[in-house]
Amino acid sequence: MNTQTGFKAEDSGSGFLNRFFDIASISVALYISLKLQDQVTTTNYIVLLLMVLVAYLYTAESLQLYRSWRVNRLSTSIWLIATCLFVAFSSMLVLTWAFKVTADFSRLVVGGWGCLAFCQLTIWRLCGRLIKNALHKKGISTRRVAIVGCTENAERLINEINQHPEMGLVFCGIYDDRTADRVFSCSEQLLGKVEDCVDAARRGTIDKLYLTLPMSADKRIADIIQRLGDTTVDVHLVPDFLLSNLMHARFGSVGNVETLSVFESPYFGARDWLKRSFDIVVSSIALMILAVPMLLISLAIKLTSRGPVFFKQDRYGLDGKPIKVYKFRSMSVQENGAKVVQATKGDSRITPLGGFLRRTSLDELPQFINVLKGDMSVVGPRPHAVAHNEEYRKLVAFYMLRHKVKPGITGWAQINGWRGETDSLEKMEKRVEFDLAYIKNWSLWWDAKIVFLTFFRGFTGKNVY
Structure with a gap:
């Protein structure tokens, strides 16, 4: 069978x-x-x-x-x-x-x-x-909850249970084989050892049991789960640092083999359609409203400096595939090779008009065309030059996960002040941290919020030259 x-x-x-x-x-x-x-x-x-x-x-x-x-x-x-x-x-x-x-x-x-x-x-x-x-x-429709593992995750879980009584969860206590002096700060809520927990589960005094042990203790977790198989308690694993940092982790299958995604785009199923429809609507409206200002900027660029109106730079798009990103030309040069020097304060390459366009982010307006084409999104991690990508992917952990989504005109990192020149590794690490937080917690509501906040925070910045 x-x-x-x-x-x-x-x-x-x-x-x-x-x-x-x-x-x-x-x-x-x-x-x-x-x-x-x-x-x-x-x-x-x-x-x-x-x-x-x-x-x-x-x-x-x-x-x-x-x-x-x-x-x-x-x-x-x-x-x-x-x-x-x-x-x-x-x-x-x-x-x-x-x-x-x-x-x-x-x-x-x-x-x-x-x-x-x-x-x-x-x-x-x-x-x-x-x-x-x-x-x-009245104690109706409630569930008695216990935790195995006095860890930081256990404390977070207890706080959530206490802050949300509407969930109907009643916290009973924690079980851990370690002594009180060797466990996390929630040691005052210890009820006993794991064996005591198994006995309580067998007596039916616990409805839900959460295992908050680190995933490195996989053999111990497996042993506890096996012992709890002789009970009727609901058992849940609480991800530690490793699993909690997975990107939209979800269960899938290949035939009869179960799989757990580790790094995956948040736009699966209907979410992809929601994101794309949002991009089409917003970019279409933006291009209609900005048509005249963009025409005037194009004319001003032509009249004030030599060279084309638009600058097309090679960037990485979704899944790290190369795309051409449109910008109003703001420099006297068009660097697009294996080495690209970031703009700095007082950079002689920046034209007088280009300095204004860059400080106000008006040079980014043509990227709404990229959004309409499907190369970019209105909201997402800002695309970096290919040369910068190749440099920082070796220095910043999980850097390339930014490309699990399309790059954006604005983003969570930008409205939090992490835009412009990255003259230190710490600045790039902070930008990547905010980008990954956006990808992990993405929702269409968050996109709308970022677009709104961009009008107040996203057009200027102290590091933008």
């Missing part, structure tokens, strides 16, 4: 219910609004409803409204709901205006619909949270 085991992500099923209640709330809100205005539900209003639902769910998925349900503050959820509704109704209004059918719908109905939808979406979440908290206080 062939048995197959597989890794499965934990799923409480709440994601489906949350989506269902949201769809129902928005639909009921439209029905009530129509009734309040003595109007009937026509085919036009049903089409309108479908438009709003599609836009709302698309935005909700992009902002990870459902993924973070269990540990989000209610205020954060309400803010995300308002954002999703604003995008959904704005999209609907733009489409009805574009097709010249706005006169077919009542403004009072649409306005009332939006207000009622927001109220209902908020109320059902508030009621759900109140009910869940009340049940947890």
Whole structure:
């Protein structure tokens, strides 16, 4: 008999219910609004409803409204709901205006619909949270949690459990074979040794058990898991430094062989489509708005210095494949070889106009064409010259993982001040650290946040020459 085991992500099923209640709330809100205005539900209003639902769910998925349900503050959820509704109704209004059918719908109905939808979406979440908290206080729908391994990860896990009572987890204590003077600072919560933990699990006094031992103790972990196989406790491994630094680690399979990705792009499945659609929309709007300023900059470059308007530099794109990145020419030279000298303060190669363009990042505007072509993204790690890539990939750990995503016009490192000249290895290491943090934690909401913050932090910098 062939048995197959597989890794499965934990799923409480709440994601489906949350989506269902949201769809129902928005639909009921439209029905009530129509009734309040003595109007009937026509085919036009049903089409309108479908438009709003599609836009709302698309935005909700992009902002990870459902993924973070269990540990989000209610205020954060309400803010995300308002954002999703604003995008959904704005999209609907733009489409009805574009097709010249706005006169077919009542403004009072649409306005009332939006207000009622927001109220209902908020109320059902508030009621759900109140009910869940009340049940947890009575000890209903809670899970008793213990930890094996008094480590730094254990302390982090305890803090998360204490800060989020809505998860319904009740912390019982820690088990470790080491003495109190040899363990981490959470030693005061020690209940006993691992054997005591196994006995507690057999008695059924623990529902969930988290192993926070370092992955280097693989034999010990395997032994504990084997001993716990004689119990009904849920066992979870908490990644230590090694696994917690994996990039979008997820389980997959090749036939019947289970695999764990170590380094992988965050844009898998529908995420790739979400990212690309965001890039197309933002870059198209940007090019339409910036068409005249870009034309004036091109004319100014031609009038103030010799040479082409655009500078095409070889850079590494997605998966380290070479791409041509467009910039307004800001120097009297066009270095693009095996050795490229970074611009420094008072650099004689920079033209008078080029200095202004570089300090304000206006020289980067043509890269919206790269985004539209698909070579770059609006948000991502800034692309470095090929010569700099070849230099720093040997000096900075995990440097080339920046290329698991497309390079961006702006990025998390840039708005945090790590842009411009990297005259020390520490500066490049810091830039890579922020780039990898972006890739590891990517979401479409984070992209929108970075674009917004770029207007306040990303155009200038003390190291930009």
